[in-house]
Amino acid sequence: MTDMSAIDASMPKDPELKLTTPSRRRERAMSFGILLSILLIWTGLTNFGSIPAYVIPPPQSVFQWLIEGFRVPLSDASSLWYHTGVTMWEAFLGFVVGSALGIAMGFALAHWPVAERVLYPYVVAFQALPKVAIAPLLVVWFGFGLDAKVLIVVVMTFFPLLVNSIAGYHAVEEERIELARVCNASELQIFRHIILPSSMPFIFAGLHMAAVISLLAAIVGEFVGAKAGLGLLLLQYNNSMQMGGVFAVLLILGVLGFLLNYAMQKLEAWFSY
């Protein structure tokens, strides 16, 4: 690296010349400012305006619900820790199983072109089907417990990984495979040392999508029928017009989604070479 100060010293001092790009810090400050204004307007309208609490609850009531929900013991029916845990566990299990199946089947289809050509029309057809529509069916088959919800997540996370691993397999540069072949690589070595690492950016893009979908799918599953979970809690609070509780659950879901997205983004960047 060249010394940056050396460049600065040789530059003529010209006040008109702009050397700095718009600062990232200022953009962050503006984002935070928007959040603050929303909170202010929300507080103003709900406390001093004419909006009733059963439409939009005041912020202090939402925070009270949050604090209460996280303070009650885990065994309590309103424990937010418990319901958050149930939803995340469903999403996590389904994500792991669905992604693994999607990757395995994607590579298998891509590796055997005949299988891909024969089965792909069904894949496309099934992918076009709004998969939340089969959630009620799964609840009938598997009941109100964990199984049905995990299965819904499996079905919904399977496809992004299937499609992305097929795309990843086909995107491997031909010369990389030739490189392995001139080294007398076996088919397994070609897969292990060329195809798998080459498709990592595609796989992680798929995992990113699937992670976000998994939370959504778990909530949808709980809407349809559940004994626990944030989706169930949301429905219950909504039906009894306890808007503070509804907003508290929505806030948790927002934070969870944000963190999940952030983590996957970091992971994806790590594997983009």
Add this chain to the structure above:
Amino acid sequence: MTAMTNPQTDTATPATPDVLISSRHLTKIYPTRDGRGVRALDDVSFDVRDGEFISIVGRSGCGKSTLLKILSGLLDHTRGDITLNGRPIDGPDPDIGVVFQSPTLLPWLTITQNVLFPNKIRRNITPAVRERAQSLLATVGLDGFGDRYPKELSGGMQQRAGIVRALVQDPELLLMDEPFGALDAMTREQMNLEVLRIWEESRKTIIFVTHSIVESVFLSDRVFVMTPRPGRLAEVVDIDLPRPRTLDMINSDAFGSYSGWIRKLLEAEGDF
């Protein structure tokens, strides 16, 4: 030497001891849907002696890539014979190193790991191999870049690493498929000198495919001129320029007449 200049007729001559590669009536026909097939290579015969620098020039579709793929063992031929040291080439061989059109370095491996990739696949990474890789990297000016990743290197440096990877196995034959096509003109000249230096130090046999007539004359002992539809070896041109070659030779009359002659051979086959 005289037998080499007209290889299409000397089919009865047995391979002499210093012949490394021998091709006789080599033909490759790609199957097509209409059942007539495409003749990518038609009755190609030649010998390459140990330590020679051969360039293959020709337009797209003349079969030079097909020929290189057959030599590297990646592709079967339809008819004829092709041998390395008297053994038929029927698959990839550690005695043949390949340098690809693009550097084809794996972005998730460091330069050292990339250079050792063939040995990793063949499960023969030894301390001696590591040492050889290090010294080869040093000879191409990549000293201290072993722990860097490919994207941190310039195009020319990447292709040098690609050459080192092909040399680590210490092959007898180096196949180079338009390796400098993507580089700018200045870097390309530097790389040509680099290849000649490596060739002179290691005494490898090199078969170098290129689009550039100047490059082929500058580098080679002999230039194979190929013509398309079907892919044929039209002429073998001996380049009688002194070694070591220098860049100012490119402006000499002899150089000009060689490149003029090759251009005429290529143009004789119709429109560019």
